[in-house]
Amino acid sequence: MTSGGHQPPVLSDVAALAGVSISTVSRVLTGRTPVSAALREKVQAAVAELGYRPNAAAQTLVSGRRSTVAVLARNTLRYGYAATLQGIEEAARAAGYVVSIAVVESEAPRDLDRAVDLVLSQSLAGAIVVEFDSLGVRTLEALPDALPVVAAAGARRRPGPRPHAFLDDQAGGEEATRYLLGLGHRTVHHVAIPSTRPRSGRTWGWRRALESAGVERPEVVQASYDPDSGYAAGLALVDDPSVTAVLCGNDELAIGVMRAFAERGRRVPEDVSVVGFDDQPFARMWSPPLTTVAQDFVDLGRRTLGMLARWVETGERPEDSAAQPTLVVRESAAPPRG
Amino acid sequence: MTSGGHQPPVLSDVAALAGVSISTVSRVLTGRTPVSAALREKVQAAVAELGYRPNAAAQTLVSGRRSTVAVLARNTLRYGYAATLQGIEEAARAAGYVVSIAVVESEAPRDLDRAVDLVLSQSLAGAIVVEFDSLGVRTLEALPDALPVVAAAGARRRPGPRPHAFLDDQAGGEEATRYLLGLGHRTVHHVAIPSTRPRSGRTWGWRRALESAGVERPEVVQASYDPDSGYAAGLALVDDPSVTAVLCGNDELAIGVMRAFAERGRRVPEDVSVVGFDDQPFARMWSPPLTTVAQDFVDLGRRTLGMLARWVETGERPEDSAAQPTLVVRESAAPPRG
DNA sequence: TTGTAGGCGTTATCAA
DNA sequence: TTGATAACGCCTACAA
Numbered sequence: 001m002t003s004g005g006h007q008p009p010v011l012s013d014v015a016a017l018a019g020v021s022i023s024t025v026s027r028v029l030t031g032r033t034p035v036s037a038a039l040r041e042k043v044q045a046a047v048a049e050l051g052y053r054p055n056a057a058a059q060t061l062v063s064g065r066r067s068t069v070a071v072l073a074r075n076t077l078r079y080g081y082a083a084t085l086q087g088i089e090e091a092a093r094a095a096g097y098v099v100s101i102a103v104v105e106s107e108a109p110r111d112l113d114r115a116v117d118l119v120l121s122q123s124l125a126g127a128i129v130v131e132f133d134s135l136g137v138r139t140l141e142a143l144p145d146a147l148p149v150v151a152a153a154g155a156r157r158r159p160g161p162r163p164h165a166f167l168d169d170q171a172g173g174e175e176a177t178r179y180l181l182g183l184g185h186r187t188v189h190h191v192a193i194p195s196t197r198p199r200s201g202r203t204w205g206w207r208r209a210l211e212s213a214g215v216e217r218p219e220v221v222q223a224s225y226d227p228d229s230g231y232a233a234g235l236a237l238v239d240d241p242s243v244t245a246v247l248c249g250n251d252e253l254a255i256g257v258m259r260a261f262a263e264r265g266r267r268v269p270e271d272v273s274v275v276g277f278d279d280q281p282f283a284r285m286w287s288p289p290l291t292t293v294a295q296d297f298v299d300l301g302r303r304t305l306g307m308l309a310r311w312v313e314t315g316e317r318p319e320d321s322a323a324q325p326t327l328v329v330r331e332s333a334a335p336p337r338g
Numbered sequence: 339m340t341s342g343g344h345q346p347p348v349l350s351d352v353a354a355l356a357g358v359s360i361s362t363v364s365r366v367l368t369g370r371t372p373v374s375a376a377l378r379e380k381v382q383a384a385v386a387e388l389g390y391r392p393n394a395a396a397q398t399l400v401s402g403r404r405s406t407v408a409v410l411a412r413n414t415l416r417y418g419y420a421a422t423l424q425g426i427e428e429a430a431r432a433a434g435y436v437v438s439i440a441v442v443e444s445e446a447p448r449d450l451d452r453a454v455d456l457v458l459s460q461s462l463a464g465a466i467v468v469e470f471d472s473l474g475v476r477t478l479e480a481l482p483d484a485l486p487v488v489a490a491a492g493a494r495r496r497p498g499p500r501p502h503a504f505l506d507d508q509a510g511g512e513e514a515t516r517y518l519l520g521l522g523h524r525t526v527h528h529v530a531i532p533s534t535r536p537r538s539g540r541t542w543g544w545r546r547a548l549e550s551a552g553v554e555r556p557e558v559v560q561a562s563y564d565p566d567s568g569y570a571a572g573l574a575l576v577d578d579p580s581v582t583a584v585l586c587g588n589d590e591l592a593i594g595v596m597r598a599f600a601e602r603g604r605r606v607p608e609d610v611s612v613v614g615f616d617d618q619p620f621a622r623m624w625s626p627p628l629t630t631v632a633q634d635f636v637d638l639g640r641r642t643l644g645m646l647a648r649w650v651e652t653g654e655r656p657e658d659s660a661a662q663p664t665l666v667v668r669e670s671a672a673p674p675r676g
Numbered sequence: 677t678t679g680t681a682g683g684c685g686t687t688a689t690c691a692a
Numbered sequence: 693t694t695g696a697t698a699a700c701g702c703c704t705a706c707a708a
Binding site: 348350364367370371392395396400401 | 701
């Protein structure tokens with residue numbers, strides 16, 4: 001079939017129109033080999049006239065050069081995940097990579113297999129796993145060793161087979177706890193999120209701060225991620241008069257805790273101080289505006305992609321990379337009464 | 339080079355191990371042509387032993403079958419965008435498509451070109467444009483006619499060259515306004531979001547409801563998307579005693595409006611009713627819980643992908659598809675005083 | 677039912 | 693500097 005139809009133009013069409021060989025067209029397109037100015041211009045004109053675009057499949061087949069990076073995540077909607085994805089995409093676009101996404105729907109092995117199969121059905125330069133939850137750990141294990149994979153992690157973990165960029169939430173938990181202690185609170189209670197490990201980094205940070213202050217360490221109230229679970233945790237704390245300051249594992253938990261206190265007539269921050277974690281967008285709009293530990297997820301995404309890109313391009317496995325959260329002081333924490 | 343190195347196995351490796359020809363392996367893999375049980379088992383064993391995976395580039399090169407869908411959007415983090423993306427990804431995964439994303443950073447032509455170039459550098463089955471803003475309209479125009487493209491739109495628009503799935507926010511605006519009128523309010527004020535057209539669908543719905551009730555139509559307060567802009571709008575309304583009910587173009591605006599009222603001592607819903615739009619996750623957690631028009635963005639994403647998939651698979655251009663928002667009554671709206 | 681051979685669109689190697 | 697030509701990995705007529 002001659003290419004007169006409505007097929008997209010290919011290299012030979014351009015070559016024919018420009019009156020040169022296919023190799024010459026390829027050379028001006030790749031730019032790696034010199035071509036005389038005269039021919040180059042003819043070729044460029046033909047490319048423009050035909051609206052030619054290289055066939056990606058053919059390119060990666062012959063050159064082996066891959067330019068898509070897959071992101072595997074449990075979720076793409078919750079704030080931390082979505083912000084990390086944004087950072088990855090932004091950095092990828094700047095570096096010339098396309099990002100594809102695959103969510104791992106549940107703990108069920110078939111969901112993991114499904115996502116991994118789909119991801120590996122592409123020609124990948126590498127992959128990023130968002131490892132904010134235990135499913136991330138399993139996803140990491142399901143990926144072939146030959147593929148460059150970097151984890152975007154919510155907490156430091158011991159150096160493993162795969163490099164990771166992470167947010168040092170232990171430092172954040174410690175800073176927030178010290179801040180509350182510095183305000184004059186006798187101790188700080190803690191409502192914890194689930195973790196990839198027995199305890200989350202922020203929970204460790206809270207423990208360390210209490211211990212180094214030589215202060216009593218209350219029982220941890222274990223919760224999930226959502227406000228309802230924070231509400232239940234709040235109810236468990238509200239009748240205890242020794243509770244004057246609460247560090248929550250994330251902002252949504254903090255919202256739920258605050259609602260439970262409000263319903264029982266304990267005012268924030270007058271009666272009890274509440275500090276969140278993450279600095280989600282609604283935190284600053286809350287009443288009272290929420291004091292919280294800000295984690296820069298967008299930057300985490302950028303760094304993760306940067307590590308992966310360097311790995312792919314230089315062949316050198318990157319070092320783990322940490323970033324420090326920062327406490328954002330707003331109005332939900334104050335000195336205790338009296 | 340013989341394939342003894344650490345290269346991934348290819349068809350010929352499998353064929354050699356199984357003691358059959360390459361085509362036989364290909365046949366058992368594609369399943370379109372019958373193969374004797376004996377050989378089929380040998381091949382499957384060899385595939386498993388080698389951990390063989392087909393090379394995607396070679397497959398799409400020879401077969402022309404594409405299985406990636408690109409999503410172009412202004413943003414991936416804001417609620418509506420992220421939820422739509424979630425729906426797209428979910429439906430795509432179920433249908434065997436991979437989704438890749440490209441954000442169009444700004445109105446600058448070079449940002450549009452950059453995103454479009456990156457997207458078109460892949461072998462695409464089709465594309466989806468998230469058309470919640472005016473940049474979406476321009477993105478749609480920048481894509482080649484030959485590519486199947488479906489828009490995920492925030493509002494109905496006149497049928498155009500490309501099919502779209504949309505949320506009928508005009509109906510939502512009308513319902514919310516009628517609800518407030520039904521509560522006994524003399525009229526309803528409106529704080530509007532920007533729109534792809536001179537007026538957003540929800541603004542039209544608000545107008546229609548007021549007109550058909552034969553009620554005075556106040557000036558629209560034009561705002562942006564964020565709480566700060568809602569706060570400014572709230573300040574513009576707070577001193578007007580005729581303001582007893584406000585319909586906001588989205589939930590974040592509603593938050594800002596409520597804060598402005600709270601600061602000036604006007605209570606919600608006792609003194610003034612506020613209704614939002616979208617039903618973002620924080621809406622139900624607010625104090626008071628926000629009455630708002632829920633839009634199912636996840637479903638929008640699913641429908642959009644469904645349309646695109648049918649188009650790609652059957653060759654028939656799909657019809658436009660609408661979904662109705664629903665009013666979620668919570669506690670931020672009530673009958674007027676007295 | 678099975679194997680052989682040709683070609684998908686591009687890059688890279690080799691002569692000229 | 694340019695042009696043939698041989699891969700890249702796979703699918704699919706066509707022949708056996």
